[in-house]
Amino acid sequence: MNRSVSFWIDWSFLDWPNNRIKELIARRCDEMAGAGVNMSILFGAHFRWDFLPIMSRLHDLLAHIAEQHRLRGIRFFDHHSSVLTHRASTGAQREHIRCFNHHHLPFYPDPHFAAQMKYNGTYLNDWRMIDVDTGRPIFINTYQCEQYCMNNPDFRAGYHAYLRQLMKDVPLDGLMSDDGVYYPGWRACGCGHCREKFRAMFGRDLPPVSDSTFWFNRSNKAFIDWIDFRYASTSEFFGTVRQVVGSLPLMSCSSTSCSQVCNAHAISYEGFAPHADLSMLEICGVAIDADGDWTGRTLHRAMMQLAITRTTGLKGCLGMHYGFDPDMFELGWAINRLLGADTWLSTLKGRLNPKGPEADAMPEDQQLLGGYFNWEKANEHLFRGDADAQACVFFSRHTRDHFGRSYLDFENVYRQACCELFKANITFDVVYDVKEIKRYKVLVLPAATCMSARQREVFTDFLNDGGAAIVIGPAGLRDEFGQPAEEFFLRQGLHIEVEQPALPAGYQPSEDPYKLPGIECRGQFQSKPVKASEWIDFSFGKGKVWWTPAMDITNNTPRLASLVADVMPEGTEMHGLKNWQVRRYRTKNSQVLVALNANVTPTFSKKFTLGMGNPPIIEKLTYSQFAQSVKITSPRPLCDAKLFSPQLTEPVSGQISPDGKTATFIFPAIRTLLVVQLTFDDPAE
Structure with missing residues (x-):
């Protein structure tokens, strides 16, 4: 299990070698070891x-940091961007970097x-991504930077040479190689290497952006090929990193693998996983809403990342949470424990505004930790089980990639399904590989418009058996490439239609999918219209189907969670906790229930905001409805129960x-997290 914090280096560290910095490094490592940290990840x-002029000195610093970690039994991961480079040329651009990306340690x-810089025999400027429209190098305003193209062979050779030098100079325990995706979005990449590779893979030339029959037209298989080409490129590049680093533990960055925004950047951990050892999910920004809810923005993304970790056999999934106070660090850790993820906790002072002595004086990452890392270390046996899930939510990657323009066309329905089941304390898994479906009793299909023939076959067998x-929206109307399907997945007198909305005036093809209107789904069952707020049900083989045309299920009656609960096998239940979130895990002869208090109110700072969107940071969390007693009911006889x-x-x-x-517990008040371990005489089936 990974208990991680960030190890930040700032401008003072560049005065290396320096005895004061050596003392600071030793003090940090001592504090991390004392707090139960077993892994730290470089930030800065x-x-x-941008550090080419002083790279050997930087590597000497990193080598000292790594050695100090090893003396204390803590693993040290380097963490850097493989492809991005700051290129500020004006005062406004430099000020933007200072305000929002100071944490990069921007030595640009x-x-x-x-323009004169070379590495490994070639000019860095010749590695740059090219705008498909203008034919010029792309400038990314978010970071005031340019990006090198992963398909450029000179760049690849240069990055591989750098990695070999890094590993020679620094005794690393792992590497997080970031950003090998299309950061500029759909504008990238129009360089000759990408065009040639696209032609070689699919036998097509990349059309000019004026060709509206191609660009953003998902009914055109050629554009689907362009989407798939870009995903293949990011996965292949990360695979070359694996080839260079060998057995060194490897991971990359990801803030989501389930959004339609992923298509613009060709980022999905499914592509990284075959080459990685760990997955990670960065919970960006302020991760909790004013009402105390964290699930709406985070849960569906975390469940997908856990699905990728489980399905591909990775060694762990790091949930990365930002915070500036002990309460947010504790909540980030507790969320990870509830979901079955490992933990990375981090501050982000470089994005705080205003900057100055007060921000600089905030505690370091390891100083914000309470006793929970050491508690987890002492109780790792509680967290080694698999989710005890009888239900699964199917994530349709074909739909994410190949259908729709709006967040409402797929991701939002998937998000609603996950959140509703979770808030009803129904333990479920997300599944994207149909080979896993047969292990579950209940299948939720949210807006899975695109299905391959193999997926249709598996879903049909599941029902026949x-x-x-529980099917939501347009299920299986298209094939895996987004083209009209020859055969509809659900027959039985059900007819489904989908209507794309008119595009808003001034629409740009790269428009934010979170701002676009969604599709409308309509259906008839046995020649009668089905209302958006209702479910119809019918038998299918030995199984049963519930279906609604709703693309927003928040107003449906009965609720999705009620339908799932009604057909779930009887299981262990936890009673006596009001508005606590519960997940169940199983081993051969035991079950573990993890419960998190959702009765939480954040207090937002009146002084500090966090770029880019400048939301106020959270400075305190207040909990209510403390736990003092719990009753567990189980259909299987218990021989032991501990809390x-x-x-x-x-x-x-x-x-x-x-x-x-039945097992009953009475105990002193618990504010945030509790874990119940149940042991049975009879082993689980």
Whole structure:
């Protein structure tokens, strides 16, 4: 299990070698070891190519940091961008970097000097991504930077040479190689290497942006090929990183693998996973809403990342949470424990505004940790099980990639399904590989418009064998490439139609999908119209189907969670906690229930905001509805029951009823997280 924090280097570290910096590094490592940290990840010197003039000195610093970690049994990962490089040329651009990306430790060269920079025998400027429209190097305003193209063979050779030098100079325990995606979005990349590679893979030339029959037209298979080409390029590039680093533990960055925004950047951890050891999900910005809810923005993304980790056999999934106070660090850790993820906790002072002595004096990452890392270390046996899920939500990558323009066309329906089941304390998995479907009793299909023939076959077999499927929206109307399907997935007198909305005036093809109107789905069952707020149901083989045309299920009656609960097998339940979130995990002869208090109110700072969008940071969390007693009911007889929490000095044993079907606990008040371990006489099936 990974218990991680960031190890920040700022401008003072560049005065290397320096005894004061050596003392600071030793003090940090001592504090990390004392707090139960077993892994730290570098932050700073992020746009690594900007440090070419002082690279050997930087590597000497990193080598000392790595050695100090090893002396204390802590793994040290380097973390840098493989492709981005700051290129500020005006005062306004430099001020933007200072305000919003100061944490990069932006040691960038002047543009006229950058034009002369070479590495591994070639000019860095010749590596740059090219705008498909203008034919010029792309400038990315978000970071005031340019990007090198992953398909450029000279860039690849240069980056591979750098990695070999890095590993020679620094005794690393792992590498996080970031940003090898299309950061500029759909504008990238029009360089000759990308055009030639696209032609070689698909036998097509990339049309000019004026060709509206191609660009953003998902009914044109040629544009689908362009989408798939870009995903293949990011995956292949990360695969070359694996070839260079060998057995060194490897991961990359990701803030989502389930949004239609992924298509613009060709980012999905499914592509990285075959070459990685760990996955990670960066929870960007302020991760909790004013009402205390964290699920709406985070849950569906986290569940997809966990699905990728499980399906591909990765060694762990790091949930990365930002915070500036002990409460947010504790909540980030507790969310990860609830979901079954490992933890990376980090500050982000370089994006705080206003800057100055007060921001600089905030505690370092390891100083914000409470006792929960050490508690987790002492109780790792509680967190080694798999999710005890009888239900799954299917994530349709074909739909994400090949259908629709709007967030409402797929991601929002998937998000709603995950959140509704989770808030009803129904333990479920997200599944994207149909080979896993048969292990579940209940299948939720949210807006899975695109299906391959193999997926249709598996879903049909699942129903014929007695499974229950709850289907939302246009299921299987298109094939895996977004083209009209020859055969509809659900027959039985059901007819579904989809209507694309008219585009808004002034629409740009790269318009933010979160701002576009969604599709409208309509249906008839046995020749009668089906209302958006209702479900119809019918038998399918030995199984049963519920279907609604709704693309927003928040007003449906009955609720999705009620339908799932009604067909779920009887299971263990936790009683006596009001508005606590619960997930269940299983081993051969035990079950673990993890519960998190959702009765939380954030207090937002009146002084500090966090770029880019400048939301106020959270400075405090206030909890209510503390837990003081819990009752567990189980269909299987219990032989032992214990309750654990980092807020208890020792575990509490439950009082088991004579029939073994109930365990009752009474304990001192618990504010945030509790874990119940149940042991059974009979092994699980």
